[in-house]
Amino acid sequence: MADGGMQMRNEDGITAVLGVLKQRFGERFQTGEAIRAQHGHTTTWIANQMPDGVVFAQSTEEVSEIVKTCAAHKVPIIAFGTGTSLEGHVNAPLGGISIDVSQMDKVLEVNAGDLDCRVQPGVTREALNTHLRDQGLFFPIDPGANASIGGMTATRASGTNAVRYGTMKDNVINVEAVMADGSIIRTARRAKKTSAGYDLTRLMVGSEGTLGIITEITLRLQGIPEAMSAARCSFPSVEAAARTVMAVIQYGLPVARIELLDASMVGAVNNYSKLELPVSPMLLLEFHGSDAGVAEQAETFGMLAEEEGGTGYAATKTLEERNKLWQARHDAYWAMLQLRPGCDAVASDVCVPISRLADALTQSEAKATEMGLVAPTVSHAGDGNFHATVLVNMEDAAEVAKAKEFISWLNDMAIGMEGTCTGEHGIGQGKRPYLVRELGAETLAVMGAIKKALDPDNIMNPGKIFM
Template sequence: MVQPTDLPRNETGIATVLGILKQQFAEQFQTGQAIREQHGHTTTWIKNQAPDAVIFARSTQDVADAVKVCAAHKVPVIAFGTGTSLEGHVNAPAGGISIDLSQMDRVLEVNAGDLDCRVQPGVTREALNTHLRDQGLFFPIDPGANASLGGMTATRASGTNAVRYGTMKDNVISVEAVMADGTVIRTAGRARKSSAGYDLTRLMVGSEGTLGIITEITLRLQGIPEAINSARCSFPSLEAACETVMSVIQFGLPVARIELLDAMVVKAVNGYSKLSLPETPMLLLEFHGSEAGVAEQAETFSMLADENGGSDYQATTTVEERNKLWQARHDAYWAMLALRPGCKAVATDVCVPISRLADAVVAANAKADELGLIAPIVGHAGDGNFHASLLLDMDNADEVARAEEYVSWLSSLAISMEGTCTGEHGIGQGKRPYLVSELGAAVDVMGTLKRALDPDNIMNPGKILPN
C-alpha cells in the first residue's frame, strides 16, 4: 500500500473548531470512526487518512459557514462527493474537517432551449440523466463510476464519450464556489462565450478542492441522438487496433465512443458477462446522429478496420444489444478482478498523443510482462488515454514494490511521449511525484496561485502540489 505523507496537525485549532462546529451543525456534524474513515476512503492503494469530523452540508451557506470557522483557526477542509476518486483526493493528511456534499443533490434548473442546466454538486451523473431523459436531453460525460458532478468538475473527469463531447472542462459553463476565507463566488454567467476577465471557471475545474469548494455547477447539455449505433471489431494485435483508432481520428469520423480492450480484458469480460467474444484485442464503438448518418459512419469504420486486419465486425442499433455491449465494458473492472480472486486492482490513466498510442500500449504490456505483473489494458483510445490495471496481492511486499516501479515507469514513458501522467483521474496524492517532470516551472505558477487564494493552505492540503 502506498504510504502518503502525514502533514503537521494544528491540534489546538482542530480542537477549537470541533467544539464550534458541533454546536453549530448539531446532527449534521459527525465524528464516529467509521464515518470518518469512510470520508478518508480511497478506491486505490493509498493509505486511508481520516478527517477529524464530517459535516453533511445541505446548502452553500452551510459550506461557507463551516469554511469560515476553519479559516479563522487555520484548520484543513476537504470536500467529499461520492468517494470514487482514485488518487487519494479525499484523504486528510493534516486532519481537519470533511465537508460531505452528497445531500446537496438537487437539479436546480434546466434551460432546455439553451441546452444547459444548473445543479448542486451532490447530483450524480446518472441522476442527472434520469432527470433529463423526458426532455430529450442528456449530459454526455461518463467516467464509468456514478460519480458526483461536483467531484467530476473538481477532478476534470472525462470517460468513454470524451472523443466526441470532450471532458468536464469543455462542458462546465460556470461554477459557484466557496473560497478559502468563506467568500462565495460565481465564475461566469450562462453565456456560451465570454471575454470578461480571467477564466476562473477553468481555474476551478480540475483544482481538486485545493482552491475552493464547488457548490453549484452550470453544465452544457446535448440532445439525445435520433439514432445510436454500437459496434465491435476484433484485431490480430494491439498495434492493428491502435492503428485503426488513428485512422478513424485522421479521417475525421465523428465517433462518439471508441474503446480499446486487450485480449486479457476480452477474456475476463467473456467469463464475467457470459459473452463469447473473440479473445483478441478489440475495439468497441458508438456512433451518434441521424439514421442515415450512423449507418454511413459504421460503414466507413468497417472499411478502415479492414485495412488493418479487423475481423468479426458486428454493429447493432437495438437498445438491448447496445446496453449489453456497453455494460460489459463498464463491468470490465469487476471482470478483471475475477482473473485473480482476492486481488486489488490499481488503475493507471496515462494519456499520449494518438500517434504514440500503439507504441505506449505495446510498451506497457511488455513492461508488465518483464516485471511479472498482471496488467490488463482498457482505454478511451480515441483520445489516447488508456488504463493498465495492475492486479495485485497487497500482502506481497515484493509485488507491490514492482507495481510501484511500473506506475513510475509508465508515467515517465507517457511524459517522454509529450503526454501526461493522468488523462482523467487527477493528481491527488498518488500522481504528485510526476507533476514537476511533466510541467516544470508551471508547477511554481500553480503554487503562486494556491498561496494567493489559500494563504494558510487549508483547502485540501497535500494534494497536487509538493508540500
C-alpha cells in the first residue's frame, strides 16, 4: 500500500506495458530519454526520476484504457500537466508511465449564468482566463506559474488571490476522474452546494495523483470586478509588514491580494524586472470591487499601514503600471534564482495561523542569517503562508546539509505554531517526513487506508504523500 519507497521496479510489467502502448498509440507514445527526462521533476533541487514512457492522451476514455493496461500489469501511472510542481510530484521513482494531458486542453463549456465552467485538465490557467475574458468572467486562482488546471486541482494549489477567493478546494465544483481500476467517476453534480454523500470532490483535490487521474474539472468563476487597483507600501521590518497584514485580516478588509516580499526579494525583483523599489520589506496589494469600494479599501489600508510605520504607500495609476508590478511579483522565483546563478532552489511552503506570521517570518529570517544561507522570502501573507527559498550550490555538500537542516527547522517551527509544512505546494516526495510529524500516525493511517482501498496495488503515483 502506502509504502512506495520500499517497492521495487516491476521490470516485467513495465516491458509488457511499453509494448502494448507503443502498438496502440504510435507517435503519441514516446520513450526517448529527452522527453522522459522532461516528464520527471525539473524544478528545484529534487533529483529527476524519469518515467519509462510518456503517452499523450486525448480523451477520458484513452486515460481509462491506459490505466487499465497499467493496472493489468501493476505498473505505476503518473499524471503530467505542465510539470511546474516544486515537490517532485511528477517523478517516477519506480518508473512507469507518464500520462501527459496537455493535449486535453479544451474548455468544454462556460455557463455564464451560473458562474461556472467545465474544462479538460490540460487547460492552463492563462488559457482559461483568455477564453473567459470576453464574457466578463475570470478564474481567480493564481499560483504564479502558468500551471494546468488538472495539476492545480491535484495539488490543491492557491497563490496570490487565495486571501479573497480561496484555494482550489473552494473553487472546484466537481471532477471527473479515472480511478485505479480504470472506472470513470464524477464526484458531484453542478449545483453550487450539495450534501449528497462523501465529499469526493475535496478528496480528489489535493490527492496528488495518488487516487486517480483527473480528466475534467468544473470550476467556479467570478465576474471581472468593476474596479481593480494595485498598491505597494514599504515597511521598516518584516514584522511591521506582517502586523499590518494581521490588522487587515482582522478588520475584514476584502483585499484581493496582499503579498509580502522581504528586502532580499525586493532587491532581486529590482534587478530582474528593472524596477527601483525601495529595498526594504514591502507589501504588494490589489483591491477588487466597485469604484467606491476599491477607494474605500485603499484608504482603510493606508490608515492601517501608517500605524505600523508603512511608507511610500502608492497606488498604481495605470493598468500598465499595475501589470508591471504584478509581473514582477510573478517573476520573483526567476528573479531570486539570479541572486546566485547556477544554484538550485530549495522550496519551502509553511503556513501558520496569521497571529503567528510576524513571529514566524522574523524567526525564519534570523535563522537563515545565523546559518549563513541566502533565503529570500515571499509570503501570501493574508493566508499566513510564506516561501523562504534557499539558494544552494548543489556541489557543496556542507551547504546542502545546512539547507536541509534549515528546511527541517522551518517546517518544525510552523508545525509547532499549529501550522502546516505545506500551504499550497503539496507533499510530493519532499515533505513526506513532515506530514507524519504534522498530523500523527493515526491520521496518516486513515489516509493510508483510503489509499489502499482505492488503489490496492499502489500504481497511482507511488512514492508521493506516503513514506
